[in-house]
Amino acid sequence: MEYEAAVKGPLKLKGTANKDIQKKLKKKNKEKNAASLKVDQLADIKESELKEISDPLKFPDYFGVRKLFRIKDLFDARIHYGHKDGTLDPNMKPYIFGSRLGHLIFDLDKTAEMLQDALNFTAHIAYRGGIILFVSHCPQHTLTVENAAKQAGEYAHAREWDFHIFTNSEKVYNGVTRLPDLVILLSTLNPQMQEHTAVKDAAKMCIPTIGIVDSNSNPNLITYPIPGNDDSPAAVQLYCNLFRDAILLGKSKKPVEVY
């Protein structure tokens, strides 16, 4: 399976980087213990090395987003419920655990892993001062999404999507615009059950997307898809809370460089 091959593949950058840092720290501790503490030894640490040690990108989970949720929380919020067999999008097959009397059930282990990746990415973007846009077209969840964006101090577009917002923004807004650096889609379908325009437009404008893909959605164009239920209010509330917390975690750490 493509998904599992990719997981077992050579994406070990985070682990080895951490080991390099630990090796360096061990070496320094040895030197400290061998000779008596000298201020000169501490000054030997070059400024570039110091930046490398404290660079958030070197840590697998710098902001601690793994602690934000457990799989039981996903289960209680009914995230494992998909739609019926007939509406399954073939690209979603790797993420389905099975079908219970015609109702599709998501594999929450995979969902949890992909959710952690997405939250980590969100936190890093927030840390670097990026603009984050929450997008949803489901009228039932407009209030939830907009409140989450307000609490996070970021932006939301939970209404009807004008086709030219991204691709022709300077005409629509009558001036130079800065497009978002991350788009979080709480639902990748619009009320007409077609793919939301934001998915394609963000891919066109080279903006990374995080999207909750239900069993009837296509995850191919989304940078960090999260397979799960996007229709229950409980599920949407959970996602909004998690993304809001990830953004606030990212903003709480003081950045080393200012972009």
Place this chain on the structure above:
Amino acid sequence: MASSRLERIGNIYSRVRGLLRSGAMKPEDKPIWYEVYEAFPPKVEPQYGRKASEITIHPIFYPEDIVRAKFYERFGSPGLISLANNEYPTPCQKFLDRYKEMEKDFSDENELFEAVAKVMEEEKSVPESVSSNQPDSGTSMASMFSSAVSKSQPQPKINVGDLLTEK
């Protein structure tokens, strides 16, 4: 500043990387997400035309489903079950718990089922068997209508001529 709007070719990372390498995009214009993406790439590379994998979706069945099917055939459903409330077990769940307890005493499935059914009926933990119900007291649509017809009082016959003659 150059950009590439071809969403069906590669993904955003490969396109921006190409622009940077060719010099069309200057290093200071590098997007904020570029380094984060390089450090934490997605598990599956986003790609427009990726072919769906040939996986069969397996149905989810449990060994207890056979007992559940027999239970619903015999006793029917209580009608309204709250999925959110985990405090009170449904009649079917109680039946299954008792079934598990008594499993070691019996070797034949049918015998075991009948024994458990008898015990539960004595304890009045399950509704009466659907098969043993009389048609009048049943809760099916047809029986409700028939009972309604028999219960309805005969309409009083109104003679319009009589009404008009009265003053």
